[in-house]
Structures are given as C-alpha cells and as structure tokens.
Amino acid sequence: MEKLFQKISFTSASLVLALLLGIFVTLFLQAKPAIDEFGFNFIVDKRWNQEVPLTQTGNLTQDTTTVVQTPEAAEDDDMIADEDDMILDEDDEDETATKTVYGGLVPILGTIFSTLIALAFALPIAMGIAVFLAEMASKNVAKYVGIAIELLAAIPSIIFGMWGLYYFAPIISDIFGGFQVSLLTAGLVLGVMILPFMAAITRDSMNTTPDVLKESAYALGATKFEVVKDVIFPFSKVGIIGSIILALGRALGETMAVAFLIGAVYSIPEKITDPTISIPVAMALNFGEASGLGENALFYLGLILFILSFAFIAFAKFYFLKRSRV
C-alpha cells in the first residue's frame, strides 16, 4: 500500500514535468521552420506579414536553399502561388519575386507593456483592498466585500472583453483621447481582471499574521499604519509576491478580453492611447486562417511567450522568494 501510494504521487508529480517538456517540444518543432527562416532577428523585427522583394531581405538574400520544405509547407506554397496567378496580370509577372517576412517585436512589446500597465494599475488598488479587508473593515463588511472580490475573479474573460469594448472603451477615449481600443484600454481592463486574484490572495496571507505579533506592536505604541507597514507586510511578503506572480501569469497570457480591446494593429505604439497587439492576441486572431510559414511564425510567437512567462515567473520565484526567506 505504502509503495503504491508513493508510486502514484511520484507519477502525478512527474506528469507535470513531462507535460511542460511536451508542450515545449511541440512548440519548438512547429516553430522550427520559422526559426530557421528568420533566426533570432525575429525578436527585434517589427515587420509582420509584409511582402518584401527578394533582394531586400537583408541577411537572407537569395539564400532560399536553407528553407526547410516539409511536404505540407510545399503544398501551402503552391496555394500562395495560385493566389498570385489569380490577381496578377501577365505583364506583372516579373515583379512577383517577393517573400513574406514575419517579425515578433510588436506583439512582444505589446504583451510586456499591457502587462506592466495592468500591474501598475492593479497592484496599489489590490494592496489597498487587502489591507482594508484584513485590518480595517468590520467583520460583516469584510465578508461581503470578500465574496464580491472572489466573484469578480470568476467572471469569464469574454465578458470583460465585451464590457470593455461597449462601455469602458468610449469612456477611456473621452478622458484620454485617442482611439477607443488601445494599449491603455487593454491594460486597464487587464488590471481589473487580475485585481481580484491579487487582492484575495494578499488578504488571505495577511490574515495569517499571528495576532500576538500585532498585539505586541500595538502594546509598544505602534499606530495602525506602522503595524501594517512593519509587521503585516513583512510577515506576508511571500504570499503577496506569490499573488503578483499569479496575476502576472494571467495578464501575460490573457487572450479573449485583450483581443477585443487592444486594436490588433502591428505597429509600435507611440502614445499609450495607440492601438497595438500582444502575442496571445496575434495567435488567437490569426490561427484560424494561417498556413505555411505564417502558421510557423505564430508558433514561434507562442514559443517566445512560453519562454517569456517562464522566465518572468522563474525570476520572481527564485529572486524574491529566496531573499524573503533569509
């Protein structure tokens, strides 16, 4: 029995690792043709789905032999050639030597910026809510506000998307000017979406502060602010950072709501009210109609998002949590 139990729990634990590895390998294999074609320049290239004459592709000039041609890619290629047959007149023929270039800079920046806006907006509010619920509110108020916060976390993201598009976006563009759908709109709605996670988890970890510690601080003459700042925050630091990591994970990968609100335009925003695009949105919106190298480029983006979130979370975990334990 004991042995069986050990085996079962070991298998469950290793299943997670196997899954992670599996996802990584799948993403990598599907992205391989795009990686071969565009290399690491993909990350800093801001062109997405743009026709470029063959002679102007920079380091890839004329070097078409290195492109890996899987049988399926070859088929897709002649579909694209057909498309040209259909729209080009005969006298256009000699000018058709173009290729499509994909680069990931715009979605990568869009993902990072929208996440940062969301965090900057949600973090102070979430901390305020948590402190209020854990320390200031009366038991009854804390109970009902607490339930409301948890319900907010349960709302599906598509509803945030529709609400954001129909009611929130016009307000934002009235106040800040610019387009209705923009980096700012998407970031703020993302902020609302991650707020409940941060607030609820932070409140729970603040509630675990032993009363003895707080009472001793009060006995020494500390004010409420000082107790929160010097006793509760240091004690619940691990939990707070954990909540931020969770919220970060959700913000980085959020798709549906952002798809409605970010504007889906492949250009680097000059102002915060300009539209742009993020990685999950680019993938979700284009996957249905993608084929050939375009599909591989989307997988490449997916791989980057995977590594990006992994790096973010790993960094936060190891750096902050290690230090807080000392």
Add this chain to the structure above:
Amino acid sequence: MTKVIKLALATSVLAGSLMANDVLNGSGASFPYSVYNAWTKAYYKTTGNKVNYISKGSSKGIKDAKARAVDFAGTDKPLSPKVLKKNGLYQFPGVVGAITMGYNLPGVDNLKLSRAAIVAISEGKVAYWDDAVITSTNKGLKLPHKPVTFVHRADGSGTTFNYTYFLSKVSKEWRHTYGAKKSLNWPGHQHIGGNKNTGVASLIKQTPFSVGYIDYADAKHNDIVMASVENKAGKFIKPSLKAFQAAAAKADLNPKKDFYSVIADPKGADSYPIVAATFVLVPKEKPATDKKVTAFYDWAYKNGQDIAKGLGFVPLPDSLTDKIRKYWEAKGIK
C-alpha cells in the same frame, strides 16, 4: 435497476441517431456560416437528414478537406484546378455575399466612395474626411475636417481576403505592395482592428469619423450606415440585395475551371462591386457521400433562397445553379 434503464436508453438513442438518417459533417469558412447553419436546420426539418457545419476558417477547412476529416469543406478562397486535382477534390460555389463600406459620420448620409477613395482609405493615405479624393465625388455634402479612422478585421478572415482581392483588382499599386490576403499588416497610422464582424461593427458604431469594411449581413443587423460604391462601369451603387444579385449574375464562374474565380468587381452597370462567392470542397473518391452533399446544396439552391436573403446573402442565380448541376452530373456526384 435504474442504471440498466439508463444504459438501455443511452444505447437506443445512440443507435437511433446512427441508424435513422444520414449525417454529413462539414467545416471551414466562417463567412457563410450563418446561411449554412440556417440551411442545415431547415433541411433537417424537411428531410430528416442531418448536416453539421463547423465554422473554423477557410484554411482549416481546406486542411480538413485534404485530410479527408470531413465530408465537405467550405472555403472563401477557391482552389485552382491544379491544386484540386492534386488533392482529389471537386469544387463548386455555395452562396454569394457582399462586403460593404460602413461609416460613422455624424450628420452625413448618402456618402459615395469612389474606387480611388476606397484604395486611398485602405492604404492610410487619406488623413481627413475633407480630402479631395472623397469630396470630389460628394458634391453638396459637407464633410468635416476630422481624421479618418479606418476599421478593419483583426483576425484572419475570408472577408479580408475578398476585400483585399477587390482592392488588388482596382489598384495596381495595391496588388504589388499588399496583394490579396486573409490577414494583412495594414499600412498607415489611423486604423484599428476589430475582432470578428461584431468587433468591427461596434467599433464603427462607437468611433465617430470612422469607416470600415464589413459584410452586408452584419452591417444591416447593426444598423450601420453603408456607403455607395463606384463599380467597374463608374456608377455609384447602393448596397442592396438587387445590386448583389445583378453582380452574381455577371460573375464569371466557369465549371470547366471548377468555378475557380473570385467574383469581385464584376461587369454590369447595376452590379455592386465588392461581392464574394464562397465555395464547397468535396473529396473525389467518395461519390456516395458526395451525392448526399450535393443533394443538400441542391435543396438549398431551390428552397433556401429566402433564408439566404433574410441573412443578407444572395442565392445563386438560376443560370449558375444549372451549370453547377451539370458539373455534378459530369463528375458523377449528383
């Protein structure tokens, strides 16, 4: 005991649904989804035959057809006879729809957009509404000095393919620089993307001084004001079912080439120019199943006209459905 009853019920329902009638599975283009969906429901009611159609997008439909994962597939982009032959597929048109230029200009209706204006707007070259390219065809309308916001689809779509195909036909420059694509990196700075037709519709409605392309069904459904568009003959045509039908009748769909053609910008003085046919793919080696598919479409051509019209689509003209039936006969799938 109850378990046994439940099991018996479940198996009988399952067996019943398997035995009762034919079930056809299709997938692909989202553009005709509303029509196909309504047709399949009505078809089931009258004949008891079940047809399922899942809207996945044209590319995935083509993939499914190639992999033989479905009995038929929908695509907004026709495949050439060469590709059809290679993959052992037959192709015929399903229904015709139209793309309109919806706009939001407070106080302005009856806007007329010339071919040059549509291309210039799509290229992001028209900065303000009172630009000469727009005012020249709108004498008597007072257009404001406000920036033009162009609204387009954010997701890859057959609608975008057909719209950019129209632009490619109108402008040589567009053809060389951007081409006809299902998703595009739109040029210029004053443009935003909406998710699906609903997203485009709400952005046009909510953004003053915006203009965008949207299929007729959704524009009508959302009460969006639609511009008259200049056709090949130089006439400005207001979007209407009649104008779409005139266009469909002039469309050059040739059964010898497996109907391989995009019908945008047809001839004819009354034709609305931005129209699109959507196509059906069936596998060559399954004539028995194909006969059921063609029976469904045959029924739809005959009985589904009002349904299609109600949804803002155009039933195929009789001259064309006759050609399609002959094509089926020739291929032995009728």
